[in-house]
Amino acid sequence: MSLTAQKDFVIFVILLFGFQVSQSGEVSEWGGKYAQETICGLTGTTVILNCSFWYPQMHNGQIIKVERTLWFTKGANDQPEDLRKDFKYTDRLDLNCQVNWCTLSIRELRKSDEGKYKFKFITNATGGQYTVMSGVTLKVTDLNIQKSWWYRTPNLSCHSECDLDSPSYIWYENGRKRLDLNSKEITASSNYLSYSCALRGHEQHLSPPVCWGPSCDKVVYLYKSICALKGSDVDIACTYGHHKTVREKSWFRPDNGNTWNVPSVSSTWQLDQRYFTTDVDGKRSGLLIKNVTESDSAEYRFKFSEWGSDLPGTILTVTAAQVQVIKAENKDSDTVALLSCHTSCSPASYLYWCWVKDGHENVGRPTWKKEQIITLRPGEYITCAVENYPLSVSPPLYALEAPRVLLSNKSDILEGDLLTLTCIADTPTSSRHRWYKKCRTSDCEVMRYGEKLVFSSIQSSDSAEYFCAVENDLGEKMSQSVVIDVKYAPRFSNLLVSPSNVTEGQPVNLTCSSDANPAASYTWYKDQTMLQGSERNYVFNSIRAEDGGSFYCKAHNKYGNVISSQVVVDIQYVPRLPSISARPFSHVSMGFSVRLTCTSDANPAASYFWFKDNEESPNSMGAVFNIINFQLHNEGAYHCEARNVRGSRRATLLLREENFRSWLQGALTVVAVRYAIAGILLILLIVTVLLFWKKTTSKGRMHFKSQPNTSEDSSRDQLEELMVFSEHSPIHSNVTNNKTDHNEDDYENVVDTVIKCGGQASG
Structure with missing residues (x-):
């Protein structure tokens, strides 16, 4: 069974046994059992010892709890010596104990680790301790090569006293690795060759070399690994054999190519201040390193001229x-x-x-x-x-002190600047550093690790509070936070008009907004003319039509400025009082055409409707109303109404006719105006002649008085007739009331125009 499979099997047995114990209910006895009572391990490998145990849940009304567990090889059962306190196991043990089982791992097995291992647990109950008897017997062994012959064929076998489960082997022939040889048994090639074997994955722990023949080239290191304290002296040694005379010998490090030559005679030769080589009788060589440091930790190998080796050497670890x-x-x-x-x-x-x-x-x-x-x-x-x-x-x-944060920039931090934050700790920088960006919640994620936090091109979004922390195995200390306030010129400027549809007389607010740090000041413009005011709002309490125009604003701070796009403020208002005109305005004869025109100032532009007298439906739509072939029935009051979405206003024009006398009186009035002075002079002349004639003809005075004065009566009648014609103006000009009242929605302007009927109009 392989070491890995062996370990997995043991863990399975432990879990299975623990499960069975847990299912058995409350036990009333003390006891334990080892998964294996005998275990074998190769030198340099790791073995795991396992033990399950049980105990009563209650004792004298007290709940029993395990307070201490230990493994031991020395001491009596009642006074054992804990392996963890034995210096020869220092840093090679791992103890893992749970509720009902405990494992002991031993790394880097040595021959001195052989022995019987026992497990003991101690509870809180009086006398509540138990040692699991029998124990586990550990045997530590090396690989070795056994020779044999099979029909005159020399065979070599890699042998171990441990029962290995389907292992994979590596063979070395005369110090060179043979990848084509990976079985447990091989055939030797020829005399004067050395052979070694190892388990794949454990090449450092290979078997001692064997020679096929009377002699061979070989190297055997006295120690496969050496652990040395810093500042101590280390002697790395090996024995070697050769079947020919050796001319050159040396020690070397495969990792960096360092080589130390060995003198050809038995003596000590100082290579430098710390390295010395020795050679004894051409059979033993040594490399002495004085005052070792961590940089000396490496693998060291020995070679000679007739034989270069792939064999693993001695691994030195300086601690x-x-x-x-x-x-x-x-x-x-x-x-x-x-x-x-x-x-x-x-x-x-x-x-x-x-x-x-x-x-x-x-x-x-x-x-x-x-x-x-x-x-x-x-x-x-x-x-x-x-x-x-x-x-x-x-x-x-x-024991850490709180660090401080140092900024590379002493003045204002501008967008795009290079900014470096340094976490300054009074304790050495071997402490670990972390950076935080202050959060609104209590949990802040780590932003970055390291002593420095660098912004290669800082942005406004980086504005925040930052702090750093230093940490070591004793704990963590936080710095005070620093505020990073990134300054920048106004990025954009937006102009907003509220309300969007502006009507005359309502309040209007113009708002200029911009993203800037520090906050921007504002300048207002209308039709390229600067206005008074520097706030972000420009307000009209009651806007007028003349206030409309093209507006824009400029946002600025000490780092720059930006101008908004122009916004046209279009003010809508009710049509102003319409103005009506007639063409022609005089000397229009019956049967001729009359053109009436209506105009009004309005926004949006007005539509026009014409009404006659009190009619509800319009006679015509449009600014111009034409009357073709004017007749008596066309006389009357004509109303022009101007309309838009904001309201309407109306004006009136009077068209009327009179008889021929009225027309003649109108004509004579015009003549009288032209000849007024001549008529007055004529009357004065007649009166003067009559007075003179009266004085000079005294005799015929009475006679004269009795006769009618026809010429005087005629003149007087003519004067009276002339005056009658002057009382009536033949033409009323188009008088338009241009007075504007912005608060009046319906105002009527009346214009009286006389259209002369009967006869031809005079020029």
Whole structure:
């Protein structure tokens, strides 16, 4: 059975057994059982030991709970020694215990790990502890090669004392990997060749080489792996064999090509300040590395001129102490933590651990116990080390202080600028950094990791509050937030008119809006002329027709400006009082045509309707009304009504006729106007002649008085007739009342026009 399959089978058995125990109800006895009482593992691999257990649920009215579990190989059943405290198992054990079962994993198996392992659990009940007897016997073995002959054919077999489940093998011939040889048994090629085998996936733990023949070329490393503390000296050694004289020997690192030559005589040769090579009798070679550091961690191999090897060498792991936080909590401003000092691998020596605060204050004496409770104030740090290994001191673990945020820009932050936020921590930068953008909710997602938060081209949408956090294994500290306010010039300017349909006399609000930081100021324009006012609203409390026009606004701050598109404010109003005219306006004879025209100022444009007298239906529509062949029945009052969606207004024209005398009086009135002065002069002349004649003809005076004065009567009659004609104006001109009343919806203008009837019109 393979190691993986073996592990899966064991876990299945544990779960199945645990299920059976849980189904059995409340048990009344103490007990336990191991999944396997014997287990075998290859050197360098991992084995898992398993045990299920049970106990009463109640004891003397008390609920029983498991408080402690452990595995041990030493000590009596009542006083066992916990494996976790045995230095030779340091950092190689994993303990996983649940309600009714517990597993123990042992990594990097060594021959010294062989023995019998037992499990014990301790409860809260008085005397409530139990050791599962019999235990698990662990056997650790290596692979080895067995020789045999089959009809004079030399056969080699890769053998293990462990029962392996369908393993896959790798073979090395004379130090070279043979990919075509992957079965458990192979046939040897010829004499003077060495052979080794390994399990695929565990090439580091191969079998010792065997020679087919009296001698062969081979290399055997004394240690497959070495764990060393930083600052110690490490000796990597191997034995080698050869069937010919070896001319050149060297140690090398496959990962970077470093090579250290070995002198041809048995001596020590210093390569540099830290590396030394040795050779003893042409059979044993060594590489000594003094004062090792983490950079020396690598695989090291040995080769000689007649033989280059693919065989895995010795893996060196250099480790320093590390502080591991098991549990930490804050008490006021201090941090109280349970810490453990550990290494990444287990050196083959018994270690004592030292704890130092702030680099000078020893916390207790060196002790073999790895765990320690430490109290730290903000800014203090703790280190641990292995006694007598000063270079193995762990990196410091700090109790963090709150960080600060530093901005790269000291002045205004403009859109498009490069902005860098730096999280400044007084503790070393080994702490982990996170950036947050302040949220309205309590849960804020991490925005970015790292010491710096960089905006290559910051945008207005990035305006917010930011803060950073530093974190290590002891906890987290937050900075105070900083406000990022990105400035920018007005991006756009919109002009909105409310209401959208404007009527004369109503309030109107013009609003200019713009996105800007800082907020924009505004300048207003009408028909390219700047208006008074700098607010975003321009208000008409009662708008007039003359207030209409093309408006636009300019939004501006200290970073720039932008102009809105133009908006035409079109003010609608009721038609003004119509004006009526007649053509011709005089000397129109019966049978001629009359053209009446009506005009009115309106928005939207007015429609015109003509009514005669008191008729309800219009006689005509349109601004012009033509009367063809004017007759007596056409006289009367003509009304023009101007209409639009906002209302209507009306004006009236009077058309009337008179008899021929009226027409003659009208004509004489015109003549009298022309000859008024001549008539007056004629009368004065006649009176003067009569007075003179009266004085000079005294004798015939009486006679004269008795005779009628025909010429004087005629003149007087003519004057009276002339005056009668002057009393009646033959033509009433088109008088239009141009007075406008914006608050009057219906106002009638009456124009009296006389159309002369009978006879021809004179020019």
